[in-house]
Amino acid sequence: AVVLAHNHPxxxxxxxxxxxxxxxxLVQALGLVDIRVPDHLIVGGSQVFSFAEHGLL
Known part of the structure; x- marks a missing residue:
C-alpha cells in the first residue's frame, strides 16, 4: 500500500x-500493479485534509 501526501504552502x-x-x-495506475492507496493527505500549515475521511477514495 502507498499513502500519498503533498503540501499546499x-x-x-x-x-x-x-x-x-x-x-x-495514481490510484488507477497503482491498481494495475496491485498497490492500494488507502489515503491521500494534503498538508497546509497545521491542517491536514484526508481524501479517505472525506469519501474521495
Missing part, C-alpha cells in the same frame, strides 16, 4: 480539481 488544504484528478489517476 498557501495553508489551504481543500483539494483542487488537479489534486482530485491526479489522485484518481
Amino acid at each position: 498557501s495553508g489551504e488544504v481543500t483539494p483542487s480539481k488537479a489534486d482530485r484528478l491526479i489522485t484518481e489517476r
Whole structure:
C-alpha cells in the first residue's frame, strides 16, 4: 500500500480539481500493479485534509 501526501504552502488544504484528478489517476495506475492507496493527505500549515475521511477514495 502507498499513502500519498503533498503540501499546499498557501495553508489551504481543500483539494483542487488537479489534486482530485491526479489522485484518481495514481490510484488507477497503482491498481494495475496491485498497490492500494488507502489515503491521500494534503498538508497546509497545521491542517491536514484526508481524501479517505472525506469519501474521495
